Amino acid sequence: MMLRAAGKRLIAAAAAGGHQASPAAAAAVAGRRAYHERVVDYYNNPRNVGTMDKDDPDVGTGLVGAPACGDVMKLQIRVDEASGKIVDARFKTFGCGSAIASSSVASEWVKGKQMEEVVAIKNSDIAKHLSLPPVKLHCSMLAEDAIKAAVKDYEAKKAKLAKADE
């Protein structure tokens, strides 16, 4: 529902010329200032939106914010304890199209990877994938921080549980 409401805003933003066509067409027509196709795609076909149980011991929750625009981004990962692999990921972001797309990309990329691998994911990779303009680079940075925060949270949880068992 959040994305639908935000989707309308996107169309308004992308269709600078007043076109009410589909976002992809609007993006193409509106020219340089439009969101890139990929961003529009992530907007219309959101991947991995959702919430995991924060208290689940296998779940790491990364919650970050961008003070410049008042955005909030939550990225959650489910880790397989035995292998240390991230088996599932969900995100929920309140912010602009670029922020939502960045966190969606992040949620896709972390799946099936080891935690040590995902902390190496750079914001520049995400930005490149989405062709983010310079003014939106901080959105990809936010996504990178969210990944790290999720991993950190998971590891902190594990450490705490390990201590409790002693």
Place this chain on the structure above:
Amino acid sequence: MWRRAGSEPLRLHFAAAAGRCVRRRPLLPLPTIPSSSSSSATAFSPSSHGHRIFARSVGTPCRALSSEAGSGGACWNCGAAGAFLSCGSCGSVQPIDPAVDYFRIFGLERKYDITENSLEGKYKEWQKKLHPDLVHTKSEKERGFAAEQSALVIDAYRTLSRPLSRALYLLKLEGIQVDEEKTINDPELLMEMMEIREAVSDTTDSKTLEKIQSQIKRKLKNWSDSFLEAFDKRDFNHAVKATQRMRYYERAVEETVKKL
């Protein structure tokens, strides 16, 4: 999170058209310069903070302290003293001084709790003197000045009329640049914002939305008061934190407004 400029008093460059540094009786009532400029040297120990000149230099040879700068110099047209934005004697629009204090434009004290209604009257008054539409007959140079001055006054009006931008501007005058690019990790604030934003996006009826909106506005007011307190005490860490919260709440209010 924020960088503190040099511990010396704020240095503003004085850009007189004639390139002279002139100390004149200002045209507008001089707002009482609070302790900010004089005591800042004593309030903070001159540690290893680098000196950072606040305003951009416009190539003038002299510097003036904050109490003098931006108060208007000699008119380029008639030479009358104290020409602030536009000359009181001949009405000529002056070139802009980028170091001018927005508060001075509106004849206000440099503080946070101003009466926002007082701005509009003064704003209109200035536009009557500075607006480009009113200087058709003047020289190209003066029309250029008018465009810039008018834009400056608009910017000043916008900055001062909203609490958050006013707060950030006050911090900027103190030399504190809030680094907004840095991600924040405050779990308490973020979780609260998540909940609020979720509530806003999930609600469908306007009554609940209005309720949420007034709740958020109340919180915004609280943090606004918190900023005032912190700023007056010159507790800039807390002041900056308050502005961050204000930003988040203002954003949330925007979302409710969009939906309503």
